[in-house]
Amino acid sequence: MRVLAFLDGTLANPEVPHIRVDDLGLLRGDGIFETVLIAGGKPRELRPHLDRLARSASMLDLPEPDDDAWQRVTQLVLDNWTAGDEFALKLVYTRGVEGDPTAAPTGFAMGLPIDDKVIRARAEGVAAVTLDRGIDPGLAERSPWLLLGAKSLSYAINMAAVREAARRGASDVIFTATDGSVLEGPTSNVVVARGRTLYTPPATIGILPGTTQAAVFRGAERIGWTTKIEPLSVEDLRDNDGLFLASSVRKLTRVHTLDGQELPDSSGVHAELAKAYEDVYA
Amino acid sequence: MRVLAFLDGTLANPEVPHIRVDDLGLLRGDGIFETVLIAGGKPRELRPHLDRLARSASMLDLPEPDDDAWQRVTQLVLDNWTAGDEFALKLVYTRGVEGDPTAAPTGFAMGLPIDDKVIRARAEGVAAVTLDRGIDPGLAERSPWLLLGAKSLSYAINMAAVREAARRGASDVIFTATDGSVLEGPTSNVVVARGRTLYTPPATIGILPGTTQAAVFRGAERIGWTTKIEPLSVEDLRDNDGLFLASSVRKLTRVHTLDGQELPDSSGVHAELAKAYEDVYA
Known part of the structure; x- marks a missing residue:
């Protein structure tokens, strides 16, 4: 099933x-979005998602999103979803119709079932490749x-990067900067575990601040892990006790293979962190 | 007026x-487009536009566009346009509906009136700013x-770059690479005149091959100019007898001000080249 509601409150x-x-x-890709996980019938990290929506709007000079309206439309989709208590909620906000300066932005929320591929990735992990993003971290x-x-x-x-990964026999990507530092995935943040410390690169290098990455970090801290937000190099992608991609719908996904080379088994670390993440919502 | 026709031939x-x-x-900006100038009731450079559409489709792994269908839908819009013999024709081709592997791409052609701003830019020229695109020419x-x-x-x-230009008191942008070489405008190609030679950078540095730039070059060659496709530096943007932006709807537009500094008057050169360009279609 799919449930669609517009920002004005109409289903x-x-x-x-x-x-x-x-x-x-459509004509210019001129808009922003968020994808929120609904689990146990409740949105996860809705506040950070709406904060990030507002941040993206500001970066694109879009009108400030009406926070109350987005909360109401989220609830409206939740109230009308009848296909189980876990699904993905997409929030989309565009600049509206071209050439009409009085046109309101287009805003809608859509509930979508979660792909079998995603469920498999959560359990089995993914193969990823590193791909050059062509930018430097100061840009x-x-x-x-x-x-x-x-x-x-x-x-x-x-x-396109995900299609390139498929051509290389993988299903996900870790973008790297021109100086060899690690950026992010096309739809995820990179998380590295070493000992009992978690690492992720800072958003200032031109990546999305991760809502799920932040939740995983909170969960890990609660069970005594240290967390650090600092630059990572491509070497750090191998020299660790676990490499993960964090995204709302896939949660914390283990990377089991990088650039065609199998990584040491990190299932134990993954299980511990995945539980810590779930416990944030218990 | 606006005239809309879908690729299957329906108005x-x-x-x-x-x-x-x-x-x-819409959801991923995952599609391609072209904007064709219709002048004197006829499409200009339709063949190069359709070739470039096919090239873009190939780069995005989209199904090869049906050339005949695009020609037919172009004619259909032309046949139904009744608001004068000059307008813009937008061709749009997307990957279609998400999650449906059997979904056909979405394709449509839309006729649009030409903005007053565009008409003014053709006559008066524009102020432009250089903005870093953050990439190197080999990328x-x-x-x-x-x-x-x-x-x-x-x-x-x-x-966003055009909005940044507006904040700096200009209306257009020339993107530069990290090594100081000249790339393109957000919706145009850069053309420099020096003596009786025209220059534009090669598409291999990661810019769109220009349909209007190519037409201007053909026209200039017919009246005895030399044309060169070679890398340009930011210094070349000032050290010349004319700096222009070439785009389908604005044609060859004179840049009269760069980064807030008025450039020497190039109206004479512009008039000669603009005539040579029009004569291509005479």
Whole structure:
């Protein structure tokens, strides 16, 4: 099933068209989004997701999202979802119709079932490849018009990178910067475990601040782990006790193979961290 | 007026929704486009535009566009346009509905009136700023998954750059690479005149091959100019007899001010080249 609701509070049939061909979200990828996990019938990290939506809006000079309206539309989709207590909720906010300065932004929330592929990735982990993102870690702060770290609808590169991974026999990607530092996945944050410390790179290098990564860090801290937000190098992707990708719907996913080479088994570390993450919501 | 026709040959009302919320063109900026100038009732450079559409499709692993269907839908919009003999024709081709592997791509052509702002820019020229694009000229060939040089729907950066230009009192942008070489505008190619030679950078550095730039070069060659496709440096943007941005709808537009500094008057050169370009279609 799919449940669709617009920001004005109207439910709509997702199987029929609702978007004009001249919506700038379509014509220019000019908009932003969030994907929220609904588990046990409740949204996870909704506050951080809405904060990040507002941050992305600001980076794209979009009107500030109406926080109350997004909370209401989230609840509306939840109230109308009848296919189990776990699903993905997509929030989409575009600049609206081209050439009409009075046009309101287009905003909707859509509930979607979770793919079997995602369920498998959670259990079995994924093979990933490193791919050059072609930028240096200082670029985001120097050149904000490049929208590095905004969750925009302009995700064609991210999708192309995943197709490149498939060509290389993998299903996910870790982007690297020109100086060999680690950035993020196309739809995830990179988390490295070493001893009882978790690492992830800082958002200032031009990546999305991770909502799930932050939740995993909170959970790990509760069970006595140390967490560090600091630059990682490609060497750190191998020199560790566990390499993970954190994303809302896939949660903390183990990377079992990197660039075609099997990594040491990190299932034990993964199990401990996955439990710590779930316990955040217990 | 606006005239909308889908790739299957059906005319549609552009004022009502035709796109599903889960179209990947919207959700991921996952699609491609072209903008064709219709002048004197005829499409200009339709063949190069359709060739470039096919090139972009290949870069994004989209199904090969049906060339005949695009020609037919172009003609259909032309046949139904009644608001004068000059307008813009947008061709849009997306990956279609998410999660449905049998879904056909979404394809449509839309006729749009030409903005007053564009008409003014043709006559008066524009102020532009240089903005760092954060990439090096070898990146496109090294890392094709970055889709540099594909005309994708993921144009949020291009739009953000134009907003940054507006904040700096200008209306257009010339992107530069990390080594100081000149790339392109967000929706145009850079052309420099020096003596009776025209220069533009090669597409291999990760920019769109220009349809209008190529037409201007053909026109200039016919009146005895030399044309060169070679790397340009930011110094070349000042050290010349004319700096121009070439794009389908704006044609060859003079840059009269760069980074807040007025450039020497190039109206004479512009008039000669603009005539040579028009004569290509005479």
